[in-house]
Amino acid sequence: MDQDEDERKLQLNELNEIRMEAYENSKFYKERTKFYHNLIVRKDFEVGQKVLLYNCRLGFMGGKLRLKWIAPFIATNVYPYGVVEIKSESTNKSFKVNGHKLEPFQSNPSLLDAIMEETSLLDLASHSP
Structure with a gap:
């Protein structure tokens, strides 16, 4: 019984680690997307141009x-x-x-x-x- 509980705790810890890794990856993706989006140049036009x-x-x-x-x-x-x-x-x-x-x-x-x-x-x- 104790062995099953320990194994279940290990599985929950692994699940939390996977969750944190996914969170970090999504944070990295958002930062990279924001960087590339900020590189977009806005076109400003003037009258007579x-x-x-x-x-x-x-x-x-x-x-x-x-x-x-x-x-x-x-x-x-x-x-x-x-x-x-x-x-x-x-x-x-x-x-x-x-x-x-x-x-x-x-x-x-x-x-x-x-x-x-x-x-x-x-x-x-x-x-x-």
Whole structure:
């Protein structure tokens, strides 16, 4: 009888140790998750800033050669909680989008030419020998 009681006490102690180890592991996981979450950079936009809009219609099967960003827009109004009103430079239409779908536009002349240039595959096929 005494041997069974001692064995049961050992099992309870082992269970408590396993519980404490799980608690420490979850604490370590929470600290690590908090560290990585704090590394996320918040995007702040200003009125008059040029931005690129993410083309969400491409989906997962957008293709390698398709651009994922639509050419520059101008931020006309910045609302709280990440909403930004943008205006197209070419059509002057304005609409509101979530700030997560925007990137600040870096004005690099060679990059701008690459974004703006459009070439049809039919034109390339007609020029080949």
